[in-house]
Each structure stands twice: as structure tokens, then as C-alpha cells.
Amino acid sequence: MALAKPITPQNITSPLTKHATFLVLTVNRPNPDGLPEPTAIKAIQTTLSTIDSLSKTISIRDQDAAFACTVGIGAALWPALVPTIPPPRELRPFAPVHGSVHSAPSTPGDLFFHVRSQRRDLNFEFERLLLEGPFDKAVSVVDATEGWRYFDVRDLLGFVDGTANPVSGGIGMGDLVIAAGEDVGGEGGSYVVVQKYVHDMKAWQGLKAEEQERIIGRTKWDNVELADAEHGEQASHKTLATVEDGQGGEYSILRDNMPFGAPGRGEFGTYFIGYSARLWVIERMLQRMFVGEPPGKYDRLLDYSTPLTGTTFFVPSASLLAGLGE
Numbered sequence: 001m002a003l004a005k006p007i008t009p010q011n012i013t014s015p016l017t018k019h020a021t022f023l024v025l026t027v028n029r030p031n032p033d034g035l036p037e038p039t040a041i042k043a044i045q046t047t048l049s050t051i052d053s054l055s056k057t058i059s060i061r062d063q064d065a066a067f068a069c070t071v072g073i074g075a076a077l078w079p080a081l082v083p084t085i086p087p088p089r090e091l092r093p094f095a096p097v098h099g100s101v102h103s104a105p106s107t108p109g110d111l112f113f114h115v116r117s118q119r120r121d122l123n124f125e126f127e128r129l130l131l132e133g134p135f136d137k138a139v140s141v142v143d144a145t146e147g148w149r150y151f152d153v154r155d156l157l158g159f160v161d162g163t164a165n166p167v168s169g170g171i172g173m174g175d176l177v178i179a180a181g182e183d184v185g186g187e188g189g190s191y192v193v194v195q196k197y198v199h200d201m202k203a204w205q206g207l208k209a210e211e212q213e214r215i216i217g218r219t220k221w222d223n224v225e226l227a228d229a230e231h232g233e234q235a236s237h238k239t240l241a242t243v244e245d246g247q248g249g250e251y252s253i254l255r256d257n258m259p260f261g262a263p264g265r266g267e268f269g270t271y272f273i274g275y276s277a278r279l280w281v282i283e284r285m286l287q288r289m290f291v292g293e294p295p296g297k298y299d300r301l302l303d304y305s306t307p308l309t310g311t312t313f314f315v316p317s318a319s320l321l322a323g324l325g326e
């Protein structure tokens with residue numbers, strides 16, 4: 001009897017590092033039918049099937065640097081790239097969200113690379129080697145953002161970001177983040193949503209710290225959670241971004257947000273990245289933030305933070321990626 005191949009996830013739950021590169025690519029579609037060339041698909045399959053060995057090429061050079069790369073695939077590319085496995089059941093393009101004041105746009109992306117380590121040079125080297133040869137000819141870079149650790153894991157608004165994340169090895173981390181067998185095409189993988197936000201720092205810094213804390217739902221200096229607002233009152237970001245499971249628990253997601261930007265360019269940003277075993281959970285969070293709960297009482301964080309991008313991918317298991325070259 002042949003043994004079933006074990007399903008190994010990619011390094012989704014790797015710890016937050018000091019540096020991360022977020023690469024969003026589209027596949028070139030030069031012909032009027034809008035389909036990628038078979039040679040392009042082949043080049044991408046070959047590259048993705050060898051991502052593990054490219055990662056090893058980099059990580060061996062400093063084993064303390066916690067190098068990891070996860071690869072995501074968009075809904076439009078899945079059928080051509082992975083023809084023998086049905087798409088994960090919730091995989092669909094990022095749905096734009098329109099609130100009364102703020103909107104979250106949907107922007108293009110077929111492939112996503114979340115590259116992270118303690119060293120900027122390792123991430124650079126990975127990106128350099130990845131974007132070489134036939135793969136580079138098959139794709140176009142839509143966005144490449146460099147994120148970095150800001151003090152004690154703070155965002156550029158000055159708040160500690162990532163506290164409520166599920167903890168590696170803790171209760172539910174696997175269930176919350178890695179899709180189970182009932183998601184046939186998605187087993188062992190994770191939905192990932194990315195949004196690149198820019199902040200109006202001048203307006204944010206014009207607020208008193210207490211007002212900023214009410215908007216976020218935590219104290220700024222020591223990161224202590226504030227009580228939820230009364231039902232129907234203006235809720236904080238923390239409350240609006242919480243999706244309950246109806247049994248006293250929450251559908252937590254894994255966020256690896258990173259600050260990015262350069263004061264000399266007037267650029268101050270947060271790269272939002274959320275992994276979940278259930279795409280609808282992140283979509284529900286975005287509805288609650290942009291439309292508000294109750295509708296109209298939207299997340300005040302958005303008065304100071306504008307999303308420039310919004311894209312959804314599926315990060316398949318490492319086993320599926322490795323099999324693409326067969």
C-alpha cells in the first residue's frame with residue numbers, strides 16, 4: 001500500500017523578524033486572450049518548485065537570522081499554475097470595501113513573496129536570485145516594499161503592533177491559520193491578505209495620546225488593552241477587528257505587519273499582512289473597519305491611514321509547491 005504524502009505547510013508561523021520584503025508580482029499576459037504563455041507558466045512552476053532550495057541557499061549563510069519565505073498564489077493564476085488541484089474553496093480576488101467615508105481598493109497581484117529574516121542583506125540576496133532568468137521574463141513586479149522593525153515592534157503611529165496574535169505552539173495556532181482537510185485544494189495552506197497603508201502623520205501627531213489610545217484600543221506607552229466601548233458607541237480598532245466565534249472565543253488571524261517609509265520622501269506606512277485558515281474572517285474584519293459596526297461608526301484609524309493596495313493570495317503547502325515541478 002502506498003503511503004499518502006505528508007502535507008507540510010510553508011513557514012507561515014515563523015517568528016516576526018527585524019526585516020521583511022513584500023513582493024507582489026503579476027504574470028505577463030502579452031496575448032489578447034489574456035492568458036499567460038505556456039512557457040511563462042512552466043518557468044513559474046519550475047521556480048516555485050525550487051523555492052525551498054533557494055531558501056536553503058540563503059539561510060545556510062547565517063542560521064541565526066531566521067530566514068523564511070512564503071509564497072502566495074492569486075485566484076486568477078491558480079487554474080493555470082496548479083491545474084491538477086482544485087482552487088482552495090474561498091480563494092477569490094480581494095473584494096473592494098466601500099464605507100461611507102473610506103474605501104479599501106482591490107489591486108492586481110498573481111504571486112506574492114513574504115521574505116523575512118533578521119538581516120536586510122539576506123532578504124536582498126533572495127530577491128536578487130529569485131528575479132533572474134526565465135522567471136523574471138515571465139512576471140512583472142507590481143510592488144516591492146521593504147519593512148523593518150521600529151523599536152519594540154511598534155507601528156509608525158507609535159503603538160505596539162501584533163500583541164493579540166495567536167502564539168506559535170499556543171492553543172489554536174494551527175486551526176486558526178492553517179486550512180484543514182475539508183478545504184480540499186487548500187489543505188495545509190493559508191489565505192493571506194495584504195494592504196499597503198500610508199499614514200497622515202501630521203494629523204495623527206496632532207491628536208492627544210489619550211485620543212490615539214481610544215482609537216487603537218490599547219495604551220500607547222505600556223500596551224495595555226482598554227475596555228470595549230458600550231454597544232452602539234464608537235468602537236476602537238481592536239474591537240472592530242475582532243470577529244467572535246459565538247462560543248466565547250475569537251477567530252484570531254496571524255498578522256506580520258511591518259512599518260515602511262522614508263521621512264525624506266514624506267512616506268510613513270504600515271504594510272498590513274494577515275494570514276488565516278478562513279478568508280471570510282479577514283473580509284469580515286475589513287467590513288467592520290471600513291463600513292463600521294454599527295454602520296457609520298467606522299474605524300477612526302482610517303482617518304489617518306489610507307490603503308493604497310489590497311490583494312488576496314493563497315499560500316499553499318510546501319508539499320504542493322514542491323510538486324509543481326513534476
Ligand code: HEM
Pocket residue numbers: 155157159160161162163164165195197216218237238239241242250252253255270272274282285286301305
Ligand atoms: C490589533 C495596528 C490594520 C486586524 C491592532 C493593534 C494595533 C494595530 C496597534 C493593537 C495591538 C495588537 O493586538 O496587535 C494596525 C495598523 C493598521 C492595521 C497600524 C493599518 C494601518 C488592520 C487590518 C486588520 C487588522 C486591515 C484586519 C483586516 C487586527 C486584529 C487585531 C488588531 C485582528 C487584534 C484585535 C484583538 O485584540 O483581538 N492593530 N492595524 N488590523 N488589528 Fe490592526
